[in-house]
Amino acid sequence: MKIIPLTQTPDSTLLISIKPEILKTNEWIQEELNYEQIDSVINLNQNRLSSNGLPEPKAWTKQLVTGIAEVLIGERPIFQLMRWVSFDVYLEIDKNIKQRDNKSKQRIRPLIRSVHIDQTSENVVEAIAVIQKGKRGRGMGIRLEAEEDRWRCTELLVA
Template structure:
């Protein structure tokens, strides 16, 4: 059903010549229909262009990711896989520490804890998971490398929607 309204006036209202308009010496700001929010420390959103933390519910299974990462790490240490394949799964600091360690080991300056041959069998055993905070997983994987058993402890942090490893330790 159409609504009939009065059209707006096309001309401004006529000014009366008998009384001039009052001049205000002080300007008064117009009243706003709302009160603008003033950002505080609690409500101010900081913009960051670095890696963004990801909550646990938005990340894949940490055990499966950790086992795949440990297997790839052991293959890198045995010489079956290039270290560059781990770059996407490690943070920059962890990657540079691992690459430097491998480079020193190959130069003979410092040896790695073990150097299995290319034909050495790698079998992953028991996996233990601890989640100390949201988006953080600490995983320990027992691995049989040839005749020796090693424990590999890694910390996974959810960054930019995927797991990244900032710390790894081979015992």
């Protein structure tokens, strides 16, 4: 068995160096594959950016609503939301956190049933989401405002 050498770039990307003598064709393997280094870097988040350079509002809202719901039921620490919510919203969430019941072994994560977006301007998005945890459903309304290259939640209503 031959060892395939690995090299690590400064940004911690592992590159596999495959030499032609390692690739042998047999009845189970197709022709040798041509692995050439690509000079361009693919930006995976590029597809999720809207025209104004901010993340796509619907995907962003789903992630944020899920995070807020997980904090409210005690499944996620609140400090993870600091960057994404305003100080007033942070304090409101902090007041309403439910202490997690460590007795139950099975955790039921909140599930986003639907999200409706209304982009009132280029820098403001208002959204409502229906969240389900177990058999119970709840509604959440949020207002996102553009701040540099990200959305920040400035208003939150949980019903």
